[in-house]
Amino acid sequence: MNDLMTRNNVKVMGQGEQTIIFAHGFGCDQSMWQYIAPKFAENYRVVLFDYIGSGNSDFTAYQSEKYSTLQGYKQDVLDIIEEMDLQNILFIGHSISSMIGMLAAIDRPDYFDKLIMIGPSPCYLNDTDGYRGGFEQNDIKELLTMMEMNFAGWASYMAPLAMDQTKDPKLTYDLENSFVSTNPRVAREFAEVTFYSDYRESLPLLKVPTLIIQCSNDSIVPIEVGQYLNKCIENSTLQIIEAKGHYPHISQPVETTNIIVDYLMK
Template sequence: MNDVMKRNNVKVMGQGEQTIIFAHGFGCDQSMWQYIAPTFAERYRIILFDYTGSGNSDITAYQSEKYSTLQGYMQDVLDIIEEMDLQQILFIGHSISSMIGMLAAIERPDYFDKLIMIGPSPCYLNDTDGYVGGFEQSDINELLALMEMNFAGWASYMAPFAMDQSKDPKLTQELENSFVSTNPRIAREFAEVTFFSDYRASVPSVEVPTLIIQCSNDSIVPIEVGEYLNKHLQNSTLQIIDARGHYPHISQPLETTKIITDYLMN
C-alpha cells in the first residue's frame, strides 16, 4: 500500500504526539499550508498531502468515475489514515476539503478527535427553500464554460476574486499559479463536483467536535453558510475572522493560527 504515499505525495513534519492532517481545497495543493503548518509542527505531527489529480500527486491514478463525487476524495483521506495507522486525528480542511473531512468523520468517527473547517460550504447553490449558498446555477455554468474555453483566463479571474486583495499581491499571484498548474480537465471535473455538491443532509450526522472558521467578507462562501453549519452541526463552534476573501490561512495566517490553537487548547 506504499503507493498511497506516492499517489498523494504525502509529507510528514513535526514530532508531536497528536497528528494534524491538513487538506487543501479545490485548485490548490499542500503548499497552501506553508504559512501556518510550520507553527503547528512545533507541537504536533503534521501530515500534508495532495489529492489525486492535484499538485505533485500521481496523476495517472486519477479516474474520472472515482472522483465524480466527494466520496473518491474522502477515500484518499481514509487511505492515508489507514496506511499510516493514524488515530485521534485533528483534521484541518479548507473549503471543499471541510466537507471531504466531514464525510470521512461520518464514515469513521473513531479516527477523528476534532474537525477544523476553514471557509466550508455544504452547498454552493442558492436554494428555493431560502438557503443562501452564494451562487446561482447560471453562475456555475458560466464558470465551468470559462474553464473549458480559456483555462488561464479563468485562473486570472478567479484568483483575485477569491484572495484578499488588500494583502500582498504576491499571494494572489501564488493562487493563480496554483490554479494554472492544475490539469485543466481534472480541475474542471473537480470544480463541477465542488460547486454542484449538496451535503446538507449529511451535516447532522457528524459526531466529531467541529470548529468553523469563516471570513466576515468571503467572496465564495457567504456568512449565512457558516451560520447554517453552526446551527446544524451538533457540536460546533463558529469563529468569524474580520477579513476578506476565501483563504484566511494565507492572507491572515497569524489570526487563523491563533483561532485554531485556542480551540485545540480548550
C-alpha cells in the same frame, strides 16, 4: 504504503504525539499550508498531501468515475489514515475539504478527535427554500464554461476574486499560479463536483467536535453559510474572523493559527 505515499505526495513534519492532517481546497495543493503548517509542526505531527490531479500527486491515478463525487476524495483521506495507522486525528480542511473531512468523520468517527473547517460550504447554490449558498445555476455554468474555453483566463479571473486584495499582491499571483498548475481536465471535473455538491442532509450525522472558521467577507461562501453549518452540526463552534477573501490561512495566517490553537487548547 510507499505507493500510496507517492500517489498523494504525502509529507510529514514535526514529532508531536497528536497528528494534524491538512487538506487543501479545490485548485490548490499542500503548499497552500506553508504559512501555518510549520507553526503546528512545533507541537504536532503534521501530515500534508495532494489530492489526485493536484500538486505533485500521481496524475495517472485519477479516474473520472471514482472522483465524480466527494466519496472518492473521502476514500483517499481514509486510505492515508489507515496506511499510516493514524488515530486521534485533528483534521484541518479548507473549503470543499471541510466536507470531505466531514464525510470521513461520519464514516469513521473513531479516527478523529476534532475537525477544523476553514471557509466550508455544504452547498454552493442558492436554493428556493431560502438557503443562500452564494451562486446561481448560471454562475456555475459560466465558470465551468470559462474553465473549458480558457483555463488560464479562468485562473486570472478567479484568483483575485478569492484572495484578500488588501494584502500582498504576490498572494493573488501565487494562487493564480496554483490554479494554472492543476491539470485542466481534473480541475474542471473537481470544480463541477465541488460547486454542484449538496451535503446539507449529512450535517446532522457529524458527531465529531467541529470548529467553523468563517471570513467576515468571503466572495465564495456567504457568512450565512457559516451560521447554517453551526446550526446544523450539533457539536460545533463558529468563529467569524476579520480576514477577507476565501484563504485566511494565506492572507491572515497569524489570526487563523491563533484561532485554531485557542480551540484546540479548550
